Amino acid sequence: MTWIEDPAFTADEPFGPQTLPYGVLPTGIAVRVGDQALPLRPIADHFGRLADLVSASSLNPLLAAGRTAWSELRARLTELVTASSAPRGATLVPLDGAVLPFDVADYVDFYSSRNHAENVGRIFRPDGEPLLPNWTHIPIGYHGRAGTVVVSGTPIVRPHGQRRTSDGPVFGPTGRLDIEAEVGFVCGGPVASRLTPSQAVDHVFGVALVNDWSARDVQAWEYQPLGPFLGKSFATSVSAWVTPLEAFAVARVTPPPLGNDVLPYLVEERPWGLDIRLEVEWNGDLVSKPPFRAMSWTFAQQLAHLSANGATVRPGDLIASGTVSGPARDERGSFLELSWGGREPVRVAGEERTFLEDGDTVRITATAPGEHGSLVGLAEVVGTITPADV
Structure with a gap:
């Protein structure tokens, strides 16, 4: 009642x-x-x-x-x-x-899906090893731009950037605008550093979906040797509603094995993998169901690594998981992977598509198992692409 x-x-x-x-x-x-x-x-x-x-x-x-x-x-x-x-x-x-429910202090985006990392490696480095040797030893990430984190529903303006062509680099609107379906963790508690995975849990208030919009042609030209910059920093969308971490007690799972031992500061007493099931809709069509339980690194390990050098975790920090992808094609959390770099178009609303066009809308939703057979929800994150500014 x-x-x-x-x-x-x-x-x-x-x-x-x-x-x-x-x-x-x-x-x-x-x-x-x-x-x-x-x-x-x-x-x-x-x-x-x-x-x-x-x-x-x-x-x-x-x-x-x-x-x-x-x-x-x-x-x-x-x-x-x-x-x-x-x-x-x-x-x-x-x-x-x-509105955006908290003032974002710092934003860090990780790269914790082995399926995604290997897919991107095969697409971007077809002649090399898909997974770089450090990936199974440390949670790979980069510091994003907190000032361009926006609440779900905010229009996403097609960004400009420098990209490579056969005639040399050019500057203009991206032609390969993409999504990354991610899970974000909103931090709180006292300012702290050098956290163990067990301590890190007390610095996570709740969970929200994230869409890390990506300009793939800009990213491909600029990311070596220092990683993402303008191809990522123009916009990151986050849900308007943050689900408390306590709601996910039943959803805890053990992540898939890395294939090697991790150093002691990353060892979890009890793993914090989560059985969160995402769905990605493109112009109303369901195109992917990425499984978060397939992620190799947990948020507790990510925070432990982030703070291991003395960097602080503060209230309002947003930690994103990185693209959530499973082993099947319909479990890939980016259109780069779904279309295999644009070479395998996706059927969307009766059309063959690869990357985002102006007017496209992407909606990401998710649920997790709760107590007594209930469902725990994560509020949607939605964005519609608008034309590049002149």
Whole structure:
């Protein structure tokens, strides 16, 4: 029994009481309940010492509060939304208007899918080994641009960049605009460094889907020897709603073996692989179902490696997994892989396609198993391509 009359607010649906993701509306912090949102500021007096955190205009104060506060707030929210009567001051509102829910401090993108890494290696380096020798020993990543992380629904302007042609390099709009379906981890807790994988878990508030838009022709020309730059930094989309890490307790799995031992600072007492199942839609057609459980490196290992040299993990840091890809063609999380570098077109809405055209829309969704057979949802991340600026 619950006072919330929404058919999407049940354990059989992704955004029932087992999920309770946080977002920010123009009026402040809210929690998603089914296909509606419950603003928390009007009911702040029901949260005791946490009242100031739920009354803030972004999630950043909550992120900084740490694991004890996160667990206490989630437990109290569960009580309130599953009660038979609404708490005083509670109203449900549409999900429309959600903004970027936290101020992004730093953004780091990893490269943790062996299937993706080998596919890209075969496409970009057909005459070499697809997997570079360091890949099975360290979580490979790069520092992205926090200032161009945008909330789901933000239009994506086709970027300019330098790319190679048979007549030499030219500058202009990318002709190979792509996606990367990823899972992001939103960090919180006290500023810290030199984390072990076990300690790293207490610095992850929640999980959100990420689309790391990529200009493949720009990337191919610029990425050697220092890696991604303008081909990645123009836009990264993130879900408007962040699902708490606690919701994924049942979804934990052991990642596939790397084939070698890792150094002690990367050893997990209990692995933090997650059985998250993504779906990628291109102009309304389902084109891929990437399995996150196939990722070789976990977020706990990524944070341990990121901070191993003394670099800090701060509230608001966004850590992305890298493209999620499985072994089958319909499990590839980028159109570079789906079209095999543009040589094997994909059928989309009755057309043969390789990379994104202006007007295209990409929607990524995901679910994970929850307690007692329930579904845990990750809010969609959507973007539509608009023409390059003149």
